[in-house]
Amino acid sequence: MQVARAAPVLGLVFLLLLPVFARYNDYVLQVFTHALLLATLALAWNILGVSGSISLGHAAFFGAGAYTSALLSLDLGVSPWATIPLGGVLAAGIAAIMGLFCLRLRGAYFALATLAFVEIPKVITDNWDGLTRGSLGLVGLPGLPSLRLGSYHFDISGSLAGSYYFVLGYGLVLLLLVTLMFRSNLGLALQAIREEEIAAEAVGIQVQRYRLLSLLLSAFFTGITGACYGHLIRYIEPGLVYGLHFSAMPMIFAICGGRFTILGPALAALVLYPVDQFIFHPLLPAGHEFLYGAVIILAILFMPSGVWGQLRKGHFVSIKTGSIE
Amino acid sequence: MSLLKLEALSKKFGDHWALKEIDFSIDEGEIVGLVGPNGAGKTTLFNLIACRHRPTSGRVLFANEETTLCKPHKIQKLGISRTFQSSRPFAKMSTLDNVVVGRVFGGEFHLFAQSTDIDSARQLLELVGLAHKEQTPAGDLTLSEQRRLDLARALATQPRLLLLDEVVAGFSPVAVKQAVDLVRRVRQRGVTLFIVDHFLSLSLRVSDRLLALDHGEKVAEGRPQEVMRNREVIRAYLGTRYEDE
Numbered sequence: 001m002q003v004a005r006a007a008p009v010l011g012l013v014f015l016l017l018l019p020v021f022a023r024y025n026d027y028v029l030q031v032f033t034h035a036l037l038l039a040t041l042a043l044a045w046n047i048l049g050v051s052g053s054i055s056l057g058h059a060a061f062f063g064a065g066a067y068t069s070a071l072l073s074l075d076l077g078v079s080p081w082a083t084i085p086l087g088g089v090l091a092a093g094i095a096a097i098m099g100l101f102c103l104r105l106r107g108a109y110f111a112l113a114t115l116a117f118v119e120i121p122k123v124i125t126d127n128w129d130g131l132t133r134g135s136l137g138l139v140g141l142p143g144l145p146s147l148r149l150g151s152y153h154f155d156i157s158g159s160l161a162g163s164y165y166f167v168l169g170y171g172l173v174l175l176l177l178v179t180l181m182f183r184s185n186l187g188l189a190l191q192a193i194r195e196e197e198i199a200a201e202a203v204g205i206q207v208q209r210y211r212l213l214s215l216l217l218s219a220f221f222t223g224i225t226g227a228c229y230g231h232l233i234r235y236i237e238p239g240l241v242y243g244l245h246f247s248a249m250p251m252i253f254a255i256c257g258g259r260f261t262i263l264g265p266a267l268a269a270l271v272l273y274p275v276d277q278f279i280f281h282p283l284l285p286a287g288h289e290f291l292y293g294a295v296i297i298l299a300i301l302f303m304p305s306g307v308w309g310q311l312r313k314g315h316f317v318s319i320k321t322g323s324i325e
Numbered sequence: 326m327s328l329l330k331l332e333a334l335s336k337k338f339g340d341h342w343a344l345k346e347i348d349f350s351i352d353e354g355e356i357v358g359l360v361g362p363n364g365a366g367k368t369t370l371f372n373l374i375a376c377r378h379r380p381t382s383g384r385v386l387f388a389n390e391e392t393t394l395c396k397p398h399k400i401q402k403l404g405i406s407r408t409f410q411s412s413r414p415f416a417k418m419s420t421l422d423n424v425v426v427g428r429v430f431g432g433e434f435h436l437f438a439q440s441t442d443i444d445s446a447r448q449l450l451e452l453v454g455l456a457h458k459e460q461t462p463a464g465d466l467t468l469s470e471q472r473r474l475d476l477a478r479a480l481a482t483q484p485r486l487l488l489l490d491e492v493v494a495g496f497s498p499v500a501v502k503q504a505v506d507l508v509r510r511v512r513q514r515g516v517t518l519f520i521v522d523h524f525l526s527l528s529l530r531v532s533d534r535l536l537a538l539d540h541g542e543k544v545a546e547g548r549p550q551e552v553m554r555n556r557e558v559i560r561a562y563l564g565t566r567y568e569d570e
Binding site: 180181183184185186188189191192194195196198199200201202203204205206207260305 | 375377397398401402406407409413414415416417418422425426427429430431434435436437438439440475478479481482
């Protein structure tokens with residue numbers, strides 16, 4: 001379909017030029033920076049989602065990544081560029097523990113177990129005052145240092161446009177990685193597991209091993225996103241980074257956009273969050289989030305494969321059979 | 326030399342013996358039919374060989390190696406593949422991708438590499454007559470197409486022994502005839518076949534030997550004509566009135 005081919009390219013051009021269109025308006029830039037952040041979360045969430053598991057617990061990884069990087073950079077004075085990957089590693093470590101308990105479950109049982117699991121790192125962070133300063137949160141996180149390429153300085157934390165382009169760049173890198181992953185043999189295995197676990201096992205796929213691997217990868221990138229978030233906002237507290245927002249949003253975007261596609265989850269984040277903030281928030285300041293409830297019901301009832309999945313007409317992530325995304 | 330050897334294989338579900346002391350062996354290159362009425366234990370026997378279930382007692386040997394307690398993905402690596410009684414396609418993946426999955430994970434692969442061996446998957450679709458449907462999502466295929474896809478996917482893993490569970494159930498006479506040709510072509514590729522076939526429409530025509538089960542016990546084995554004349558087999562299929570007369 002023409003739309004399906006043109007939309008990603010137009011979308012990218014739009015995102016690249018957005019700060020110029022918006023005349024560097026603070027509010028617009030903040031909204032789209034957060035939308036991009038949610039888009040990366042949705043991409044990361046879908047690394048697990050493509051295997052058929054629905055997680056309601058990704059805030060555990062987001063929060064763990066944010067706290068790990070924040071504490072290491074605040075207390076030890078290490079550069080955020082070194083601590084952000086460590087945030088991803090700790091998030092993956094927590095995912096390994098979660099996997100131990102939850103991966104034997106399927107469907108709604110898995111989702112509910114992950115929802116409950118978030119409370120474990122949250123309660124620990126909330127109460128281990130000596131290490132995490134508890135519910136007071138952390139303030140004054142170091143911003144992301146400028147990147148230097150020869151004589152060129154890319155100032156990330158100095159301006160909102162800098163933060164915006166940083167998240168956009170990170171999102172594009174993650175999109176590339178996810179695309180390669182989904183088109184690799186691992187992606188093939190995860191889809192097969194989602195469609196027919198018993199048949200997948202019968203053709204030689206080690207189902208539990210790959211489910212765990214997809215959970216670890218998904219958690220790793222969610223942790224990195226959480227760590228970046230902390231250094232961009234420069235303030236975190238347990239209720240914020242372990243909040244339902246960061247668990248539910250990626251799932252909502254993935255389901256609305258299309259869980260069986262690469263781009264769908266990210267596109268949904270980039271459309272729905274700005275619509276929510278620019279249109280529904282002014283109209284209904286107290287209840288604007290009903291939008292998410294409404295779209296998810298509509299998607300499940302009328303477009304179970306998501307809007308992007310529907311546009312692609314059954315062309316899901318496919319390795320060599322013509323179409324990708 | 327026997328490729329598959331079953332020694333006193335038994336399986337109990339609760340208080341019910343699904344299989345009782347089955348001794349049997351299959352030689353390399355043979356086509357063996359597994360026949361018996363509903364509940365005879367045919368699928369249970371397949372599930373034991375394919376390591377989906379563990380036997381209550383007894384042993385399974387494949388190529389002289391004990392495989393009784395293998396994991397399902399491991400038994401595939403040793404050379405046993407199967408199709409399912411109700412076919413289990415990867416519904417949202419394309420027909421071609423379904424076969425590619427078998428090709429990739431049945432052999433050596435790098436997890437993060439992209440599979441390049443698409444041609445052999447296409448050849449298998451050709452073999453089962455689905456080449457023209459390679460882009461179709463597998464869930465959109467008809468029942469008989471899905472069964473053939475199951476077969477192509479199982480063949481893609483390059484098995485030495487292929488377990489076919491009810492491949493022709495519900496097929497029209499024409500489709501059954503095509504399946505007969507297909508099974509013969511599969512044998513020519515050097516694959517040993519063990520076929521479950523409730524209505525005998527396939528196994529009577531292609532099998533070198535039959536194994537007949539009833540209520541979990543072996544009632545007969547041997548050449549198809551002999552087995553079909555066996556009193557126990559006839560009674561199992563048609564009831565006891567034969568003996569009253």
